[in-house]
Amino acid sequence: MTIDTTPKMRWWDRLAHPGQFLAWTGYLVWPLIILTALLFALGLYFAFFNSPADYQMGDTVRIMYVHVPSAWLSQFVYGAMAVSALGTLVWRHPMADVSMKAAAPLGAAFTAMALFTGSMWGRPTWGTFWEWDGRMTSTLVLLFIYLGIIALWRAFDDQLRAARVIAVFTLVGAVNVPIIKFSVDWWSTLHQPASVFRADGPTMPPSLLIPLFIMFFAFTFLFITLQVVTMRTEVRRRRVITLERKAARETGA
Amino acid sequence: MNGFSGILRRELRLALAGGGDMLTLVLFFVITGALVPFAVGPDRELLARIAPGIVWIAAFLAMLMGLDRLLRPDREDGTLALYRLADLPLSAILAAKVIVHWLTSALPLILAAPFLALILGMDPQTFWRTLLSLLLGTPALAAFGTFGAAVTVAIRRGGLLAPILIAPLCVPVLIFGVGAISPLGGPDQAGAALLLLAALSLMACALSPFAAAFAIDWGEE
Amino acid sequence: MTQRQVYPEISLVAEGLACGRGGHALAADIAIALAPGQGLLLRGPNGAGKSTLLLTLAGLLPPLAGSIRYAGHDAEAGPALHYCGHRNGVRARLGVAQTLDFWAGLNGRTGLSIAAALEEVGLAGAAGLDAGYLSAGQQRRLALARLLVTRRPLWLLDEPSAALDTAGQALLARLLADHLARNGLAVIATHDAIAVPDLSVLTLGEAA
Numbered sequence: 103m104t105i106d107t108t109p110k111m112r113w114w115d116r117l118a119h120p121g122q123f124l125a126w127t128g129y130l131v132w133p134l135i136i137l138t139a140l141l142f143a144l145g146l147y148f149a150f151f152n153s154p155a156d157y158q159m160g161d162t163v164r165i166m167y168v169h170v171p172s173a174w175l176s177q178f179v180y181g182a183m184a185v186s187a188l189g190t191l192v193w194r195h196p197m198a199d200v201s202m203k204a205a206a207p208l209g210a211a212f213t214a215m216a217l218f219t220g221s222m223w224g225r226p227t228w229g230t231f232w233e234w235d236g237r238m239t240s241t242l243v244l245l246f247i248y249l250g251i252i253a254l255w256r257a258f259d260d261q262l263r264a265a266r267v268i269a270v271f272t273l274v275g276a277v278n279v280p281i282i283k284f285s286v287d288w289w290s291t292l293h294q295p296a297s298v299f300r301a302d303g304p305t306m307p308p309s310l311l312i313p314l315f316i317m318f319f320a321f322t323f324l325f326i327t328l329q330v331v332t333m334r335t336e337v338r339r340r341r342v343i344t345l346e347r348k349a350a351r352e353t354g355a
Numbered sequence: 356m357n358g359f360s361g362i363l364r365r366e367l368r369l370a371l372a373g374g375g376d377m378l379t380l381v382l383f384f385v386i387t388g389a390l391v392p393f394a395v396g397p398d399r400e401l402l403a404r405i406a407p408g409i410v411w412i413a414a415f416l417a418m419l420m421g422l423d424r425l426l427r428p429d430r431e432d433g434t435l436a437l438y439r440l441a442d443l444p445l446s447a448i449l450a451a452k453v454i455v456h457w458l459t460s461a462l463p464l465i466l467a468a469p470f471l472a473l474i475l476g477m478d479p480q481t482f483w484r485t486l487l488s489l490l491l492g493t494p495a496l497a498a499f500g501t502f503g504a505a506v507t508v509a510i511r512r513g514g515l516l517a518p519i520l521i522a523p524l525c526v527p528v529l530i531f532g533v534g535a536i537s538p539l540g541g542p543d544q545a546g547a548a549l550l551l552l553a554a555l556s557l558m559a560c561a562l563s564p565f566a567a568a569f570a571i572d573w574g575e576e
Numbered sequence: 577m578t579q580r581q582v583y584p585e586i587s588l589v590a591e592g593l594a595c596g597r598g599g600h601a602l603a604a605d606i607a608i609a610l611a612p613g614q615g616l617l618l619r620g621p622n623g624a625g626k627s628t629l630l631l632t633l634a635g636l637l638p639p640l641a642g643s644i645r646y647a648g649h650d651a652e653a654g655p656a657l658h659y660c661g662h663r664n665g666v667r668a669r670l671g672v673a674q675t676l677d678f679w680a681g682l683n684g685r686t687g688l689s690i691a692a693a694l695e696e697v698g699l700a701g702a703a704g705l706d707a708g709y710l711s712a713g714q715q716r717r718l719a720l721a722r723l724l725v726t727r728r729p730l731w732l733l734d735e736p737s738a739a740l741d742t743a744g745q746a747l748l749a750r751l752l753a754d755h756l757a758r759n760g761l762a763v764i765a766t767h768d769a770i771a772v773p774d775l776s777v778l779t780l781g782e783a784a
Binding site: 357358360365368372432443 | 634635636654655657658659661662663664665666667669670674677678679681682683684685726
Binding site: 244246247250251253254258259269271273275278281282284288289 | 502506507509510511512513519520522523524526527530531534548551555562566569570573574
């Protein structure tokens with residue numbers, strides 16, 4: 103891979119070089135960790151001690167502070183992956199590959215967390231761990247897509263080649279996710295038109311909204327932090343593999 | 356268009372010469388459907404109620420089963436590399452593949468569907484609706500399937516991967532496919548489902564050859 | 577058959593070419609300049625990157641560095657090259673003539689007729705057979721016949737003489753000589769001797 107070393111390098115191009123990426127994001131990791139920790143401390147304090155219990159659901163409503171941000175991230179991470187996929191295909195940005203690969207397990211984890219907290223919440227409120235409600239179902243399908251993408255990453259030997267193929271699949275998935283969501287909503291209203299449970303009703307008192315808002319940011323920054331750290335690990339892993347191959351060739355020759 | 360029809364002829368000839376493949380697929384479809392009564396019990400009423408779902412699931416699985424034979428043999432004998440150097444664009448070749456995939460793995464199932472409908476005790480009206488929804492929905496499955504095969508063709512042991520990848524994307528096809536049959540939401544909803552199913556098929560057939568061509572071009576060594 | 581078709585004059589120019597798989601270069605800094613009517617033999621030990629270079633020239637692999645140009649080629653006229661790799665692209669269940677007809681339909685019937693091409697490679701008697709009944713050498717002859725039914729000026733051949741008997745090697749040499757005489761170009765990776773005069777040689781992997 104040749105690197106263009108003209109003096110006018112934009113941050114974009116600078117990030118394109120793995121070594122530069124490591125150097126630049128090195129400064130970011132600790133501030134991100136501290137910011138995330140602070141947001142979580144604040145958010146959890148509000149969530150546990152400074153927000154009222156629901157008059158119907160009692161203390162179980164506090165699951166919402168984990169559930170809603172995870173559910174948001176399960177979709178946001180897919181968006182990040184789709185943008186990275188565009189970066190791979192359109193701009194051939196080397197870090198976009200890495201970003202796409204790093205995001206998939208994170209997205210799967212957040213989606214699984216959204217499902218898990220959703221069913222924990224569903225047990226006391228619906229009386230069952232799993233309800234075939236529109237949201238839960240489309241989140242489950244999203245989890246399957248994430249897991250499929252992770253399986254695809256693992257199946258390829260050559261990660262550079264994998265990146266472009268998976269980028270195409272990710273984009274096709276991105277076109278499909280709204281269709282899946284629409285179809286699942288259509289399906290769930292068809293089968294149970296009466297009681298559709300809504301987690302975030304339009305009217306929510308500020309005492310619930312403020313902690314939710316903080317947790318929202320805390321989770322988003324958690325994702326960003328994990329994404330940056332995972333990308334750094336992946337860059338290093340690739341470097342190690344390259345060095346190992348080189349060493350193997352030199353001893354072999 | 357000489358080359359396009361040439362591919363259709365070649366693939367059909369191969370499918371008919373190796374007639375075993377198509378027969379296996381039909382058998383898989385019929386056996387899957389026929390296994391359900393053993394699992395849920397010979398309750399005629401229950402079976403008749405879930406028959407459209409059974410037929411659709413069986414068709415869905417059977418079409419996913421056939422994916423590995425769609426592009427992998429072409430890759431293994433070097434034909435796929437030559438396709439990329441052909442006069443015809445790769446996307447056109449893959450469009451032909453979608454058609455062939457539908458003709459060899461969906462059409463036989465649709466032809467075998469009456470047998471399954473009979474043993475599951477479907478009433479005639481439901482049966483005709485099932486046939487219609489299969490006819491409208493299976494092109495989308497063929498298109499998604501071709502895309503899945505293209506994504507996994509470069510992987511040496513990608514046999515089971517394509518079905519795993521494609522199944523979640525095909526959820527809408529299944530939903531609208533069965534929704535177009537079952538009288539749950541009333542005739543209005545069933546009609547809407549039928550239209551949505553047709554829209555899905557059209558869109559998938561139009562776009563998937565291009566997506567599949569991208570995946571092959573960028574994924575091949 | 578009497579009148580000789582001549583190709584448009586195309587030359588192949590590759591400069592500073594590096595090729596390899598998975599981001600790792602097998603062969604680097606390759607310069608190739610082929611004028612119409614010239615053939616190039618690629619030589620070198622196993623693993624030197626001969627096949628990879630051919631795939632790169634064919635455009636089936638992206639070059640890691642450098643450029644490949646087909647000077648004088650009109651992009652409107654379709655692909656300029658034939659690639660013939662280790663794998664013959666022959667399906668056992670399909671007839672010999674059917675296989676050839678399929679490729680002619682796909683790539684354009686600009687060359688010999690199916691019957692003439694089969695005659696040329698010595699498979700005229702097998703036209704109605706399934707390709708699965710052919711021996712490895714005969715399948716390779718069928719793969720070579722594919723180059724005859726569609727005229728393309730550049731041939732990229734990877735071990736074309738593998739599995740060919742003495743008569744087959746002579747046939748290959750005759751086809752190549754004829755191809756070059758029509759202003760065609762050829763790049764051939766092989767370990768065998770090819771009885772065609774005036775082939776230049778590029779050896780890969782020596783003291784890399």
